[in-house]
Amino acid sequence: MINPKIAAIVVTYNRLALLQECITALRMQSRLPDKIFIINNGSTDGTAEWLSSQNDITVITQPNAGSSGGQYSGVKYAVDNNFDWVWCMDDDTITTPGALEAFVSSEYFNVASSFLCSTVLWQDDTLHKMNIPLRKAGYNEEEYPSLKSSEVIYCSFVSVLINTAAVKAAGYPLKKMFIWYDDLEYTIRLRKYGPGYLIGNSVVYHKTVKNIGPDFLPKGRRLNPKELLGIRNYLFIRKNIYPFDKRKTNHLYIYVKSVLGILKYGLITKQFGTTLKAIMQGLFMSKKQTG
Secondary structure: OOOOOOOOOOOOOOOOHHHHHHHHHHHHHOOOOEEEEEOOOOOOOOOOHHHHOOOEEEEEEEEHHHHHHHHHHHHHHHOOOOOEEEEEEEEEEEEEHHHHHHHHHHOOOOOOOEEEEEEEEEOOOOEOOOHHHHHHHOOOOOOOOOOOOOOEEOOOOEEEEEEEEHHHHOOOOOOHHOOOHHHHHHHHHHHHHHOOEEEEEEEEEEEEEEEOOOOOOOOOOOOOHHHHHHHHHHHHHHHHHHHHOOOOHHHHHHHHHHHHHOOOOHOOOHHHHHHHHHHHHHHHOOOOOOO
16 A cells, blocks of 8 residues: 555544544654644633644544544544544554554555554553454464464554444444443444454553553442443443354353443442443433434
C-alpha cells in the first residue's frame, strides 16, 4: 500500500491532562498520522478551550455519547474524508514512538486485513488485563506475552488500526452500546470482512489507575450505571456476537449461567429489578444502529 492516509482518532471526556499526554505521544510518532481527530464528548473541564488553541488537530464536539458514540463519529469522519486507515484510541492511551510505524511496516498491513491492534501494557510494563485480545484458536498461549504477532478474534479500542475498506462493508461502531464491550462487538463484526491481527511490536500504554479487567459484578457493593451497561452489553454480545467465532464453546450454557449469576447478585445487593431490566435490555437490544 503506497502512501496510505491514516487518521488518528482520540475520544475524550473530562480528562484534559491525559488527553494532552496522549496527543503529545501521537506527535512524537516516528511515522506520524496524517491527521489527528479529537472527538470531544462534551467535556466541561477546559478541554474545549485547550483544543481550540491547537492548530494541528481537528475537533468534533458532541454531547457525551460514550466510547462507542465517540468512535462512531471518529470512524465515520475518517471514512467520509477518504482516509485509508483509522487509528482508534481513548484519551488514556499513551503510544510509544514506534507504535504506528510498527503497524505500517507489518506484513499484515494490507487490503486483506480488517484491523491491526497493539500490545497494550500497564505502567509497570505488564500486559494490561483489560486489553488482551482473544487469539484465534490454534495459537500457543506463550506467543502473546513474547510480543509475537498473531491472528485475533477481537481487540479493544485501545490502539486499533482499522481498514476503512472493511468499515464500508461492516458499518460503524454500534453507538447505542455507549461503553463496555462496544469494541469487542465491532472488531468481531469487522472480521467478517477480513482477518484481524495483533502486531506484537506496536506497543502502547493504557494509563488506568489499576491493572484490572472489566468487572461488572464487583464484590460487596451495589452496581453503578456503567456496570449495568456492562451487563446489558455483555449479554447482547453473548446472544448475538460471540457465536460468530465458531469456536467449540457452549454459548447457550455460558449465557444462562451468566444470567443466573447476575440475578443472584441482584438479589444479594437488593437490585433485582434493576439487574433484571439490564438483562432484558441485553436480550432484546437490536443489532442495528437505531431501534
